Amino acid sequence: MKLRKVTAVSATVFALALTATACGGDKNDDGGSSGGSKKITIGIKFDQPGLGQKTPNGYSGFDVDIATYVAKKLGYDENQIEWKESKSADRETMLQRGDVEFIAATYSITPQREEKVDFAGPYLLAHQDVLVRADDDSIKSPEDLNSKNLCSVTGSTSAQNVKNDLAPKANLQKYPTYSACLNGLQNGAIDALTTDDSILAGYASQSQFKGKFKLAGFKMTNENYGIGVKKGSDLKAKINEALEAMVADGSWQKAVDANFGPANYKNEPAPKVGDVKS
Template structure:
């Protein structure tokens, strides 16, 4: 009815397309010139010491943070260009699909179900599922001992379900919103064991406030291939893979492992080959 109004909408839509394209071009910039307001948004965990942690003073620390910072640098972004966004386990695919983040480095295990929704660069770390128990607990010495135990994991994580399906069908699953909540439950005796990747558990066990309270079970219950999540079909995947290869080659990868996970005595696997998923 109103041709002028229709024209205004068309012009606005065209402008939006141009802006979106320009933004994508900035995000996919593979080299230099990443200063100023050329922001990149990266999803990490905020509650995983040694991997992805937002400290009380507003800093971000951990192995995933160091990997993401290195990758962003190779994509042309200074550390000051990075906008860190919390990527909880249950929210990661949604954040990528909506375009809320450019990429996610958040102890994000590559699996077929997730690959239907997002793409992965990497893997950049091979971890193994394990359990954390109280240091004085002698009732859990092998995986099947988890039967009839209260087993905690985080909503959206596959770890607890993996145990119940394959190892201890009578385990009593308890899903909490974050690892820190599981840890409090474990410390208070409400939970018998916390299960997730050994790298994550080592990060927690190494914290000063938990010294001597917990121990790793030492069960290699699965292989967890950590990848960097990107939107389906994103050109960033190949660029991030090149950055990860460079990080391993120049020694920065091992230095980041030693700095963040070494204090817990974590024995890391060698850096995985890009594109090779260990089953």
């Protein structure tokens, strides 16, 4: 009789444990789940050194640091983050489908994009600039790019903007990747590489390129990087609070120095939430 009673009690305890485990997987208000299965999915770039890069040792870059800090403020540890590659052409669709909770991927805030998604931030004010060889003093203004070999990646509008508006006689060179442009810049096949200064600084900060390139500092456009969320999501306000806290406690500047410092990147001060520069 005693054996039967113990068995019955054990069965009851086991059943209660199963119930508790099942309840632990319920979704919470931020799109994750409570208990041990709590996760948040965040979109980043996988191929931009200094900003968002997938490496054999994990993920690194300024956008990764921003997203990790925000996730922590939302209640997620780093090991509860699922990183998902967010290519430029896919970002709005990924948010609309709910593939990710938010995206931090050199995502410039524009009126056209704001029709489809909401943005928290901005968290960085970048500018279109050019990268030149460290020993090249011949390019001191955008006009000096006339008759120079100017590189950008295939499909980018950055080089075309320079040719149309600032240096109509520049020789456009389109390469498949920024790394290919950097190799061309290093061996003299091209004279300058153009895109956002933050992206240029990230590439130039790689160990194999340290000391070989410099940013010209032309600030040809304003690029307000924001964190994209699904239209109408209450995450926008929560992320804005997290970004303000990151600036206030010094973590924002620490992330800038760690990811862009080797390229002598002259960053703008941290932008105020909601202040989008035209």
